[in-house]
Amino acid sequence: MKEALRFLKFTFFSISAGLIEILTFTLLNEFIQAPYWMSYLAGLVLSVLWNFTLNRKYTFRSAGNIPRAMMKVALYYAVFTPASTMLEHWLTMSLGWNEYLATGINMVLNFTTEFLYQRYFVFADTIDTQKAS
Numbered sequence: 001m002k003e004a005l006r007f008l009k010f011t012f013f014s015i016s017a018g019l020i021e022i023l024t025f026t027l028l029n030e031f032i033q034a035p036y037w038m039s040y041l042a043g044l045v046l047s048v049l050w051n052f053t054l055n056r057k058y059t060f061r062s063a064g065n066i067p068r069a070m071m072k073v074a075l076y077y078a079v080f081t082p083a084s085t086m087l088e089h090w091l092t093m094s095l096g097w098n099e100y101l102a103t104g105i106n107m108v109l110n111f112t113t114e115f116l117y118q119r120y121f122v123f124a125d126t127i128d129t130q131k132a133s
Contacts, residue, residue, distance in 0.1 A: 007115070009059040013051055014111050021047035025103060036092065036099065037085055043103075044084075048077060055118060057130070064126030072122045080110065 024043035028034040034042075052073055056062050062069065084106040091102040119127075 006059055006119075010055060010115050010118075011111075013054040013059060014115075016054075017047035017051035018107050018111075020050050021107065022100075022103065029099065037089070040085060040088055040103065041081070044077075044081065048073070051114075056123070060118065060123040060126070061128045061130040062123045062126040063129040063131070064123065069122050069126075073118070076114065076117050076122075080113070084109065 021043040024046050025039045028039035028042055029036065052070065056066070056069060088099075088102045088106055091097040091105070092099050
């Protein structure tokens with residue numbers, strides 16, 4: 001039951017991060033008309049910061065070393081960001097897919113892989129170590 005609740009919290013925070021990502025992407029892509037990759041990357045960075053902060057405190061309740069956890073998340077994104085950017089570029093530029101569909105696919109990939117990565121690597125040893133406030 002505890003893990004199911006943890007997954008629901010992660011899902012809720014991921015949805016909120018997804019909203020931040022898509023709103024940032026839309027603002028930059030549609031209104032400012034920034035390059036596609038820049039719109040995607042800015043939305044991704046803002047959503048990652050939001051998601052990490054909330055999940056560390058409320059989902060995984062980790063009192064572990066924050067810089068160390070952030071570095072682990074940075075390692076994940078050092079792989080995920082270029083891979084997802086190339087995937088989005090390929091889907092939109094080479095195959096002509098809709099930009100929002102490509103972004104949605106990457107958001108689902110990010111959600112599933114990031115939960116597993118954070119649960120079993122980033123916060124694995126520090127879950128529920130935070131004192132109740």
